[in-house]
Amino acid sequence: MAALSPLLPGQRAEIVSLIPAVSGGVHDYAQVLGRHIPSRILAATPETALSDYGNGQIVLHFSGYGFHPRGIPMWLVQRVRQLRRQGARVGIYFHELFASSMQPWRSAFWLSPMQRHIARELGGQADYWLTSHEDGASWLRRHCPAVPHRVQPVYSNVGEPDTMPRGRTDRIVVFGTPLIRARTYALLDDAFWHWTQVQGLQVHDIGPSIDSDAFRQLVETGRVQAHGKLEAADVSLHLAQARFGLLSYPQRVIAKSGIFAAYCSHGLCPVLLSDRYHDHEHLHAGRHYIPGLTALMRQECDPAAVGKAAYSWYQPHRSQAHAAAVLELIGTTHEHRARP
Numbered sequence: 001m002a003a004l005s006p007l008l009p010g011q012r013a014e015i016v017s018l019i020p021a022v023s024g025g026v027h028d029y030a031q032v033l034g035r036h037i038p039s040r041i042l043a044a045t046p047e048t049a050l051s052d053y054g055n056g057q058i059v060l061h062f063s064g065y066g067f068h069p070r071g072i073p074m075w076l077v078q079r080v081r082q083l084r085r086q087g088a089r090v091g092i093y094f095h096e097l098f099a100s101s102m103q104p105w106r107s108a109f110w111l112s113p114m115q116r117h118i119a120r121e122l123g124g125q126a127d128y129w130l131t132s133h134e135d136g137a138s139w140l141r142r143h144c145p146a147v148p149h150r151v152q153p154v155y156s157n158v159g160e161p162d163t164m165p166r167g168r169t170d171r172i173v174v175f176g177t178p179l180i181r182a183r184t185y186a187l188l189d190d191a192f193w194h195w196t197q198v199q200g201l202q203v204h205d206i207g208p209s210i211d212s213d214a215f216r217q218l219v220e221t222g223r224v225q226a227h228g229k230l231e232a233a234d235v236s237l238h239l240a241q242a243r244f245g246l247l248s249y250p251q252r253v254i255a256k257s258g259i260f261a262a263y264c265s266h267g268l269c270p271v272l273l274s275d276r277y278h279d280h281e282h283l284h285a286g287r288h289y290i291p292g293l294t295a296l297m298r299q300e301c302d303p304a305a306v307g308k309a310a311y312s313w314y315q316p317h318r319s320q321a322h323a324a325a326v327l328e329l330i331g332t333t334h335e336h337r338a339r340p
Helices: 025-033 074-085 107-125 134-143 178-186 190-199 213-220 232-241 251-256 258-265 293-297 303-317 319-332
Strands: 015-020 040-044 057-062 089-094 128-131 149-151 171-175 202-206 224-226 244-248 269-273
Touching: 015 025, 025 040, 025 057, 025 258, 025 319, 057 074, 074 089, 074 107, 089 107, 089 319, 107 134, 128 134, 128 319, 134 149, 134 251, 149 319, 171 178, 171 232, 171 258, 178 213, 178 244, 190 293, 202 232, 213 224, 232 258, 244 258, 258 269, 258 303, 269 293, 269 303, 303 319
Parallel strands: 015 040, 015 057, 057 089, 089 128, 128 149, 171 202, 171 244, 202 224, 244 269
Antiparallel strands: none
Protein backbone atom coordinates (compact mmCIF):
# COMPACT_ATOMS: atom_id res chain seq x y z
CA MET A 1 0.00 0.00 0.00
CA ALA A 2 1.33 3.43 -0.92
CA ALA A 3 2.72 5.60 1.86
CA LEU A 4 0.48 8.37 3.13
CA SER A 5 1.56 11.97 2.68
CA PRO A 6 1.38 13.74 6.05
CA LEU A 7 0.48 17.16 4.63
CA LEU A 8 -1.40 18.50 1.66
CA PRO A 9 0.52 20.05 -1.27
CA GLY A 10 1.61 23.53 -0.33
CA GLN A 11 0.59 23.07 3.30
CA ARG A 12 3.28 23.81 5.88
CA ALA A 13 1.33 23.54 9.11
CA GLU A 14 2.49 21.08 11.73
CA ILE A 15 0.04 18.39 12.81
CA VAL A 16 -0.33 18.12 16.59
CA SER A 17 -2.14 15.16 18.15
CA LEU A 18 -3.72 16.28 21.40
CA ILE A 19 -4.13 13.51 23.99
CA PRO A 20 -4.87 13.22 27.73
CA ALA A 21 -1.89 13.22 30.07
CA VAL A 22 -2.67 9.66 31.17
CA SER A 23 -1.72 6.32 29.70
CA GLY A 24 -4.35 4.12 28.12
CA GLY A 25 -6.10 3.23 24.91
CA VAL A 26 -6.43 6.82 23.64
CA HIS A 27 -2.70 7.38 24.08
CA ASP A 28 -1.93 4.10 22.29
CA TYR A 29 -4.36 4.99 19.50
CA ALA A 30 -2.55 8.31 18.87
CA GLN A 31 0.82 6.58 18.90
CA VAL A 32 -0.29 4.11 16.24
CA LEU A 33 -1.84 6.87 14.12
CA GLY A 34 1.47 8.75 14.33
CA ARG A 35 3.18 5.92 12.47
CA HIS A 36 1.15 6.84 9.39
CA ILE A 37 0.82 10.61 9.88
CA PRO A 38 4.02 12.18 11.23
CA SER A 39 2.84 14.46 13.99
CA ARG A 40 3.78 15.86 17.35
CA ILE A 41 1.93 14.24 20.24
CA LEU A 42 1.07 16.65 23.04
CA ALA A 43 -0.30 15.41 26.37
CA ALA A 44 -2.34 18.46 27.34
CA THR A 45 -3.34 19.67 30.80
CA PRO A 46 -4.88 22.96 31.99
CA GLU A 47 -1.34 24.16 32.69
CA THR A 48 -0.01 23.50 29.18
CA ALA A 49 1.08 26.82 27.67
CA LEU A 50 -0.96 27.99 24.68
CA SER A 51 2.25 28.38 22.67
CA ASP A 52 2.93 24.64 23.03
CA TYR A 53 -0.04 23.81 20.81
CA GLY A 54 1.20 25.59 17.70
CA ASN A 55 -1.27 27.16 15.30
CA GLY A 56 -1.53 24.59 12.53
CA GLN A 57 -3.55 21.37 12.36
CA ILE A 58 -4.80 20.04 15.69
CA VAL A 59 -6.19 16.50 16.00
CA LEU A 60 -7.88 16.24 19.41
CA HIS A 61 -8.38 12.72 20.76
CA PHE A 62 -11.28 13.37 23.09
CA SER A 63 -12.22 11.26 26.08
CA GLY A 64 -13.72 13.37 28.85
CA TYR A 65 -12.43 11.26 31.72
CA GLY A 66 -8.93 11.39 30.28
CA PHE A 67 -8.85 15.17 30.45
CA HIS A 68 -10.69 15.51 33.78
CA PRO A 69 -11.27 13.03 36.65
CA ARG A 70 -15.04 13.66 36.49
CA GLY A 71 -15.25 13.85 32.72
CA ILE A 72 -15.99 17.60 32.65
CA PRO A 73 -12.91 19.33 31.12
CA MET A 74 -14.37 22.81 30.59
CA TRP A 75 -10.80 24.07 30.30
CA LEU A 76 -10.43 22.04 27.11
CA VAL A 77 -13.42 23.79 25.52
CA GLN A 78 -11.85 27.18 26.28
CA ARG A 79 -8.49 26.03 24.94
CA VAL A 80 -10.01 24.84 21.65
CA ARG A 81 -11.71 28.22 21.25
CA GLN A 82 -8.38 29.95 21.84
CA LEU A 83 -6.65 27.74 19.31
CA ARG A 84 -9.25 28.46 16.64
CA ARG A 85 -9.06 32.22 17.28
CA GLN A 86 -5.32 32.14 16.66
CA GLY A 87 -5.77 30.29 13.37
CA ALA A 88 -5.51 26.59 14.20
CA ARG A 89 -7.78 24.11 12.47
CA VAL A 90 -9.18 21.54 14.86
CA GLY A 91 -10.37 18.05 14.08
CA ILE A 92 -11.75 15.84 16.85
CA TYR A 93 -11.85 12.09 17.21
CA PHE A 94 -14.60 11.48 19.77
CA HIS A 95 -13.41 8.32 21.49
CA GLU A 96 -16.11 9.03 24.09
CA LEU A 97 -18.98 11.51 24.13
CA PHE A 98 -20.46 11.34 27.62
CA ALA A 99 -21.37 8.90 30.34
CA SER A 100 -24.94 7.92 31.02
CA SER A 101 -26.61 6.25 33.96
CA MET A 102 -30.13 5.80 35.30
CA GLN A 103 -28.78 5.25 38.82
CA PRO A 104 -28.84 8.40 41.01
CA TRP A 105 -26.13 7.02 43.30
CA ARG A 106 -23.62 7.10 40.44
CA SER A 107 -21.81 10.31 39.56
CA ALA A 108 -22.56 9.82 35.85
CA PHE A 109 -26.26 10.39 36.59
CA TRP A 110 -25.53 13.93 37.82
CA LEU A 111 -22.62 14.80 35.55
CA SER A 112 -24.04 13.55 32.24
CA PRO A 113 -25.79 16.88 31.39
CA MET A 114 -22.52 18.80 31.78
CA GLN A 115 -20.63 16.15 29.83
CA ARG A 116 -23.18 16.43 27.02
CA HIS A 117 -22.75 20.20 27.06
CA ILE A 118 -18.98 19.83 26.67
CA ALA A 119 -19.40 17.38 23.79
CA ARG A 120 -21.79 19.81 22.05
CA GLU A 121 -19.40 22.72 22.56
CA LEU A 122 -16.43 20.79 21.20
CA GLY A 123 -18.47 19.52 18.25
CA GLY A 124 -19.49 23.09 17.56
CA GLN A 125 -15.85 24.16 17.35
CA ALA A 126 -14.63 21.26 15.20
CA ASP A 127 -13.66 21.74 11.57
CA TYR A 128 -14.27 18.02 11.17
CA TRP A 129 -14.84 15.07 13.44
CA LEU A 130 -14.61 11.32 13.59
CA THR A 131 -16.15 8.81 15.94
CA SER A 132 -16.14 5.06 16.25
CA HIS A 133 -19.81 4.09 16.19
CA GLU A 134 -23.04 5.18 14.56
CA ASP A 135 -24.86 5.99 17.83
CA GLY A 136 -22.27 8.63 18.62
CA ALA A 137 -22.31 9.95 15.08
CA SER A 138 -26.10 10.31 15.13
CA TRP A 139 -25.89 12.33 18.35
CA LEU A 140 -23.22 14.63 16.93
CA ARG A 141 -25.22 15.19 13.73
CA ARG A 142 -28.27 16.19 15.79
CA HIS A 143 -26.52 18.49 18.23
CA CYS A 144 -23.61 20.04 16.35
CA PRO A 145 -23.15 22.07 13.14
CA ALA A 146 -22.81 20.12 9.92
CA VAL A 147 -19.14 19.61 9.11
CA PRO A 148 -17.27 16.85 7.25
CA HIS A 149 -17.05 13.70 9.35
CA ARG A 150 -16.41 9.96 9.31
CA VAL A 151 -17.55 6.96 11.33
CA GLN A 152 -14.54 4.70 11.80
CA PRO A 153 -14.59 1.72 14.20
CA VAL A 154 -11.42 1.79 16.27
CA TYR A 155 -8.39 -0.16 15.21
CA SER A 156 -6.18 -2.53 17.15
CA ASN A 157 -3.43 -0.94 19.24
CA VAL A 158 -1.58 -4.26 19.54
CA GLY A 159 -0.89 -5.16 15.94
CA GLU A 160 -2.65 -5.78 12.65
CA PRO A 161 -1.38 -8.94 10.93
CA ASP A 162 -1.31 -8.53 7.16
CA THR A 163 -2.61 -12.06 6.73
CA MET A 164 -4.88 -14.03 9.00
CA PRO A 165 -2.76 -16.03 11.50
CA ARG A 166 -3.02 -19.80 11.35
CA GLY A 167 -2.05 -22.62 13.69
CA ARG A 168 -4.50 -21.89 16.52
CA THR A 169 -3.98 -23.56 19.88
CA ASP A 170 -6.62 -24.50 22.45
CA ARG A 171 -6.50 -21.18 24.25
CA ILE A 172 -9.04 -18.60 25.31
CA VAL A 173 -7.70 -15.08 25.80
CA VAL A 174 -9.13 -12.49 28.18
CA PHE A 175 -7.42 -9.19 27.32
CA GLY A 176 -7.89 -5.56 28.29
CA THR A 177 -8.13 -3.24 31.27
CA PRO A 178 -8.53 -4.64 34.79
CA LEU A 179 -12.11 -3.30 34.98
CA ILE A 180 -13.27 -4.91 31.74
CA ARG A 181 -11.49 -8.19 32.46
CA ALA A 182 -12.92 -8.35 35.98
CA ARG A 183 -16.38 -7.77 34.53
CA THR A 184 -15.77 -10.61 32.08
CA TYR A 185 -14.63 -13.05 34.76
CA ALA A 186 -17.66 -12.20 36.92
CA LEU A 187 -19.88 -13.69 34.20
CA LEU A 188 -18.02 -17.01 33.95
CA ASP A 189 -19.92 -19.63 35.94
CA ASP A 190 -19.16 -23.22 36.96
CA ALA A 191 -20.70 -24.55 33.74
CA PHE A 192 -18.18 -22.53 31.72
CA TRP A 193 -15.19 -23.74 33.72
CA HIS A 194 -16.39 -27.34 33.44
CA TRP A 195 -16.79 -26.87 29.69
CA THR A 196 -13.23 -25.56 29.31
CA GLN A 197 -11.92 -28.59 31.20
CA VAL A 198 -13.86 -31.01 29.01
CA GLN A 199 -12.74 -29.22 25.85
CA GLY A 200 -9.11 -28.97 26.98
CA LEU A 201 -9.13 -25.17 26.74
CA GLN A 202 -6.80 -23.01 28.83
CA VAL A 203 -7.73 -19.42 29.71
CA HIS A 204 -4.88 -16.92 29.31
CA ASP A 205 -5.23 -13.53 31.00
CA ILE A 206 -3.36 -10.53 29.52
CA GLY A 207 -3.32 -7.12 31.16
CA PRO A 208 -2.49 -5.27 34.37
CA SER A 209 -3.17 -7.18 37.57
CA ILE A 210 -6.77 -7.49 38.76
CA ASP A 211 -6.93 -6.73 42.47
CA SER A 212 -9.54 -9.22 43.63
CA ASP A 213 -9.55 -12.41 45.68
CA ALA A 214 -11.80 -14.09 43.11
CA PHE A 215 -9.26 -13.54 40.32
CA ARG A 216 -6.34 -14.63 42.47
CA GLN A 217 -8.19 -17.85 43.24
CA LEU A 218 -8.70 -18.51 39.52
CA VAL A 219 -4.95 -18.19 39.02
CA GLU A 220 -4.04 -20.26 42.09
CA THR A 221 -6.36 -23.11 41.07
CA GLY A 222 -4.91 -23.17 37.56
CA ARG A 223 -8.10 -22.14 35.80
CA VAL A 224 -6.37 -19.02 34.49
CA GLN A 225 -2.79 -18.46 33.39
CA ALA A 226 -1.95 -14.81 34.09
CA HIS A 227 0.67 -13.11 31.91
CA GLY A 228 0.35 -9.58 33.30
CA LYS A 229 0.80 -6.47 31.21
CA LEU A 230 2.73 -7.22 28.01
CA GLU A 231 4.25 -5.19 25.20
CA ALA A 232 2.04 -4.86 22.11
CA ALA A 233 4.15 -7.32 20.07
CA ASP A 234 3.84 -9.97 22.78
CA VAL A 235 0.07 -9.44 23.06
CA SER A 236 -0.12 -9.88 19.29
CA LEU A 237 1.68 -13.23 19.51
CA HIS A 238 -0.82 -14.51 22.08
CA LEU A 239 -3.81 -13.34 20.06
CA ALA A 240 -2.42 -14.93 16.90
CA GLN A 241 -2.27 -18.30 18.65
CA ALA A 242 -5.57 -18.27 20.56
CA ARG A 243 -8.82 -19.82 19.37
CA PHE A 244 -11.22 -17.57 21.32
CA GLY A 245 -11.23 -14.10 22.86
CA LEU A 246 -13.70 -13.26 25.65
CA LEU A 247 -15.08 -9.76 26.22
CA SER A 248 -17.90 -8.28 28.30
CA TYR A 249 -19.03 -5.11 26.51
CA PRO A 250 -22.31 -3.49 25.36
CA GLN A 251 -22.96 -4.78 21.86
CA ARG A 252 -24.46 -1.52 20.54
CA VAL A 253 -21.12 0.30 20.98
CA ILE A 254 -18.75 -2.61 20.39
CA ALA A 255 -17.16 -0.72 17.48
CA LYS A 256 -15.43 1.58 19.99
CA SER A 257 -13.77 -1.29 21.86
CA GLY A 258 -10.06 -1.60 21.21
CA ILE A 259 -10.19 -5.08 22.73
CA PHE A 260 -12.77 -6.26 20.23
CA ALA A 261 -10.71 -4.63 17.46
CA ALA A 262 -7.62 -6.51 18.64
CA TYR A 263 -9.50 -9.82 18.56
CA CYS A 264 -10.87 -9.16 15.08
CA SER A 265 -7.56 -7.96 13.66
CA HIS A 266 -5.94 -11.24 14.69
CA GLY A 267 -8.73 -13.46 13.38
CA LEU A 268 -9.47 -15.35 16.57
CA CYS A 269 -13.12 -16.00 17.40
CA PRO A 270 -14.59 -13.19 19.58
CA VAL A 271 -17.05 -14.27 22.27
CA LEU A 272 -19.13 -11.26 23.27
CA LEU A 273 -20.91 -11.15 26.62
CA SER A 274 -23.65 -8.53 26.38
CA ASP A 275 -27.22 -7.94 27.48
CA ARG A 276 -28.49 -8.01 23.89
CA TYR A 277 -27.28 -9.01 20.45
CA HIS A 278 -28.86 -6.89 17.74
CA ASP A 279 -27.19 -6.47 14.36
CA HIS A 280 -25.31 -3.18 14.55
CA GLU A 281 -22.35 -1.47 12.86
CA HIS A 282 -22.43 -4.19 10.17
CA LEU A 283 -21.71 -6.76 12.88
CA HIS A 284 -23.94 -9.82 13.08
CA ALA A 285 -24.33 -12.20 16.01
CA GLY A 286 -23.26 -15.70 15.09
CA ARG A 287 -21.31 -14.46 12.10
CA HIS A 288 -18.74 -11.95 13.43
CA TYR A 289 -18.82 -13.01 17.09
CA ILE A 290 -20.34 -15.72 19.26
CA PRO A 291 -23.25 -14.20 21.22
CA GLY A 292 -22.69 -15.33 24.79
CA LEU A 293 -21.50 -18.32 26.77
CA THR A 294 -24.48 -20.54 25.99
CA ALA A 295 -23.89 -20.27 22.24
CA LEU A 296 -20.19 -20.93 22.83
CA MET A 297 -20.67 -24.05 24.95
CA ARG A 298 -23.42 -25.43 22.71
CA GLN A 299 -21.07 -24.97 19.76
CA GLU A 300 -23.75 -23.14 17.80
CA CYS A 301 -21.09 -21.40 15.67
CA ASP A 302 -17.99 -22.54 13.82
CA PRO A 303 -15.12 -20.69 15.59
CA ALA A 304 -12.88 -20.73 12.52
CA ALA A 305 -15.61 -19.24 10.31
CA VAL A 306 -16.44 -16.58 12.91
CA GLY A 307 -12.78 -15.64 13.27
CA LYS A 308 -12.42 -15.34 9.50
CA ALA A 309 -15.54 -13.15 9.24
CA ALA A 310 -14.33 -10.95 12.11
CA TYR A 311 -10.95 -10.54 10.40
CA SER A 312 -12.64 -9.57 7.12
CA TRP A 313 -14.94 -7.07 8.89
CA TYR A 314 -11.89 -5.40 10.41
CA GLN A 315 -9.87 -4.85 7.25
CA PRO A 316 -11.59 -1.68 5.86
CA HIS A 317 -10.81 0.27 9.04
CA ARG A 318 -7.22 -0.69 9.74
CA SER A 319 -5.04 2.04 11.21
CA GLN A 320 -3.88 3.17 7.76
CA ALA A 321 -7.50 3.71 6.75
CA HIS A 322 -7.96 5.97 9.78
CA ALA A 323 -4.91 7.97 8.78
CA ALA A 324 -6.22 8.30 5.23
CA ALA A 325 -9.57 9.52 6.59
CA VAL A 326 -7.89 12.16 8.76
CA LEU A 327 -5.81 13.43 5.85
CA GLU A 328 -8.85 13.51 3.59
CA LEU A 329 -10.83 15.47 6.19
CA ILE A 330 -7.99 17.95 6.62
CA GLY A 331 -8.10 18.54 2.87
CA THR A 332 -11.89 18.75 2.76
CA THR A 333 -12.01 21.33 5.53
CA HIS A 334 -9.04 23.41 4.39
CA GLU A 335 -11.40 26.12 3.17
CA HIS A 336 -14.60 24.79 4.75
CA ARG A 337 -15.53 27.70 6.97
CA ALA A 338 -14.20 31.03 8.07
CA ARG A 339 -12.56 31.37 11.41
CA PRO A 340 -14.51 33.21 14.14
